[in-house]
Amino acid sequence: MRVLNDNLRNLFGKFQCEQSDVKISFTTFCRMRPKEFNLTQYISRNRCLCQKHQNMALLLKSVKAAGANVPLNPEDFIKRVQNNDINANEIMTGVKDDKVSYEQWKRVDCEDGKKRMKIVQHQVSRDELAAFFIKQTCEFQEHTQRIKEQYKAMSDLKHGLPPNHVIVQMDFAENFTCVSADEVQSAYWNQNSITLHPVVAYYKNDEGTLNHYSYIIVSDDLGHNSGSVFAFIQKLLLPQMREDIPNIKHIHHWTVSPSSQYRNKGTFQVVSDHMNLFAVSASWNYFESGHGKGPCDGLGGTAKRMADLAVRQNKCKIQDAKAIFEWGNSSQTSIKYLFVGSEFITEVRSDLEQKNIKSVSSVRHHENQSSECSINENYIVLLPRLSFW
Template identity: 25%
Template sequence: MSSTQDHVHYMNACFQGANPPLTAAEKQRRYRARRDADPERRAKYLKQENERYREDLESGRKKPIKDVSARERRSRRKKWRETYHRLKDRKALSAELADPELADPVPSISRQRVHGKKRTKKTMTNLRKENKELRAKLAKETKKKESYKKRLQRLKHQGASPQTTARETLDQHSSTGTKKTLLFHKALVDSIKNKYKKAKGEKEKQLIARVVTGNSLLKQYRVQHLAQDALGFSKKRWKAPNPSGLAYQRKRNRRISPDLVNRVRSFFKRDDVSRMTTGKRQTITKNKNKMQKRFLQDSMKNLHLKFLSEEEHVISYSLFCRLRPFWIVHPTLSDRDTCMCKTHENLDFMLQKLQHLKVVNSGNAEALVREIACDTNKIECMYGDCTVCKDLSCPVSEEYSAESKVTFLQWAVVEKEHKNDPLSKSKVTLKQESETTQNELLEKFNDHLQRFKRHLFNIRHQFSHYRALKSQMKAHECLIHIDFSENYLCKYSAEIQAVHFGASHQQACLHTGVLYLSTTPQPISFCTISPSRQKGPAAIWQYMAPVFDYIQKHHPDITTVHFYSDGPCTQYKQRGNFFLFTTELFRRGFCAGTWNFFEASHGKGAPDGVGGALKRTADSLVSKGVDIPDAAVLFSELQKTGSKVQCFFVDEQTVDQAIAKMPQDLPAVPSTMRLHQVVTVAPGEMMYRNVSCICTTMQNLTCECFNPKPFTFKKQNMTSTEPSLLPQPQWQDPEVVGKWCVVRYEGDLYPGIVTDTSETHVEVRCMQKIGQNRYFWPAREDILWYLFEDIVCHIPPPKPVTGRHMEIDKETWAKLELALS
């Protein structure tokens, strides 16, 4: 009960002459009245309340309305409104009680009654408003109903259904009307039938047929067959979907030859068209079919032209795009290739600049090669030995300005000084801008274009040989495509911080490959896992040992082994691997073999996908709580998964023992970086050639195609008695840039400084000869690219003889003359 009600009851009791006990509310009210009657007490109370409020704000027990949430703000304001109205009603009631003119001191109306009247008034207002809205809606719906009713009535009077019309015509018993109706029907049917027969094209026939076949009334009255017979339309016209409208719909030939589909998809899967990805997350799933991604290496337009030039089938560009497998996609920025070919990239940089300057019309390097070569399929033309096209250069437009300055990007090897040791320098590869004239840029571009012809021919030829070898193998042959996958970082399912950020993780070496056999329709994927991180020739043949055991156990008829790999000089393409290839192969019982190399920077293939699949499986096991701390556990856990990949394990001690037994005085094979095929048919003997020969796919391993050269690993060759020149570096190593060497050109020796390297060539700035062991720097720089076999050796810097002339150290010169005599 409120204080106002207590006060009312108290006043009633007083008027009635009673002396009731004071309630707590009445006592509190009298106390407040006495306190407020004294100004000093009132001021003191207000001051205390103000200080208490300030303390509550400072301590955080209370917050100002601006600092509270929106919901709390609404709640407070609602309470303030209620308090305001309550005080207002209380003041009005007090004023009414204090009015001396009232005969009855008891109030005639209570506060609850006042609120009740207001609530009733508000409710009635809302009801009247709702009643008005409902009446308006009812009137609107009634009007709409009458409208539809009137429309139906008009439709009935305007035209009857075909069935009603036919019944009324027969009921009238008018022979004239019936005859005219039948005559009109027959004339109309014959007119449509003749128009359809005389139509010249599919477009006109389709439009005439859709006028009739798209009519739902024929189906409603079940006269479709009658109309079909009368009009002469085929069943396909009635079964074909009838979209809204009469627009012509072009008929598409959905019947595509399965042979064409297979050819196009096989084309997309080729390693020279799309490259395999190795990432564990580089997968794509469609219809619950999960595949490893492959990235296209050119635009779809260029690939379509390439397909048409190689195949006899004529296929449209749209169909060619539609037949692309879903897992072969265009690479994005996040899928950027970090193993790009330096030869391609530098040539593209120069070509883009020349096209931007409108010096050349084409931006496609392969198209320019076709313009300056007689036949891109002939090795003589692509290697620069053809007398007709060897001196041809890139055609230029009228926009060519020889002396105009231009800047272009190039990947280059530069020296970098160390901050802590200024005297110490290292070689780094950077993308940097070069400034030159259009004339010098065009000369450099033509020089690169000539080398690019050889590079392009090697790429295409090696991939062609690879495909032919897979398709034409005999029962006693096998093809092994191998490559190293990036080492797998072993890990625990849960790790402490010291393990995760420290150097406690071990690595597992993965040597992956794919075995192709003519007797099995599906290739066999395999992987050798080892804790050893060695990747030299001795380690490679130890990783291959269990693979050979598997072949001889399950396929004992295999006598010839064909290898395919990329060509890193520290792994596959070097004298140690050639020696083991010509010895270990026969020690294991095989009769012959070939080792083929893809062109440098273009060796991505199926083994890369094998490594990605195994790493993805291992990571999945770790995420499910399996610890993989080392290579042995990795091998054991992968075996438990039942993977289709054949996994083998080689311990580290076995690899170390093989490395210790490896001969150290093996002779170098000439033109190692240039060769792309090695053939062996006898222990210790081999033939090598610049490109692989197709004859090897037909068991003619000793053919004379592409000028093969013999080489023999004999004991006397391993202890050479020739005078020892200065150490021969690996010429493809960027560390040789800036060092001195000797170049053999037309029988003479020329010293020079190495300015750049590639996979098969070295760029040298040479001096000119003026006498016996006398050289000088020419006024115009003589910079050319030379093959590795034209570089004799590395030498110390020549010594000055006069103010202009220099000579090679006399002791080094004597060794050079003796070696070349």
């Protein structure tokens, strides 16, 4: 199945210019369109892509347009470089122009004082582009290698998961927006949002078979930060998991790595004192930036789709966090819904702030490194089996 990249009226004009001796009407031209070619309305947009992958794709596109013989797919390009089919140092020999332009996704300052991601165009000399291209190629090769190592580590951990160990993979979903089947105008402009935090817990039963439990943590607090994460673990996640999976001895946390949510001093403090707080040891692993998609994304999307469908079918009215929590537990699904109120989350944030954990200097990324943890004078010195990528 293919999709046209232009509308039929423009394509008909091009056809008339190229085939002036063929006389057909626009209606006949549309009727003769092959069925396997869909219209432009079926063109999809890709969202939440990896910034490093997209920047490499934009760079390859610009280099190829300038005359270099390179594939447009970043993954194919790296494979050919690793197989010595392409010499990255000789690619720019095909570029003849002295000035070359390329585009990159970057965070730029806007007029309102905020920073936003935009595609920025650069115009540089051929030598400057060659140096930048070599640098990007090396960084992208390391990026793809870390991704492969992480996915392999997760797969190996699932296959060799020790008894009484649990893998907890979690992530914030996009907030659920409360709507009604028949909604008045003023309600449309004052819609309520709900925080959804999907969690998937993997464990092995007595027969050694890998099973899992699916949880959706619901909250009326919209702050996606370390205080929320700590509250979710402290209030309901670990108590509920102990009820579902008895005799837990160690938890392997796997999350994405935004500093506002999981990779920060608050989370480091929690995991460093995990045994004292929850009577169970833990390690925390981070996925490479832009590549943390997994079962939590599907779990969150399924929950929101089912809730929206129930509202449209007039089976329930979801107007706040408690309503979706009650609906979720009453629906016939294997997903377990847990509720954490904003009051408790506010208390947890306050407790974390009172600990006055000071930030360490810039934490560099390391591959496959872990260490014991100790806290001295409110400084986190080392992190307990905390994987940086």
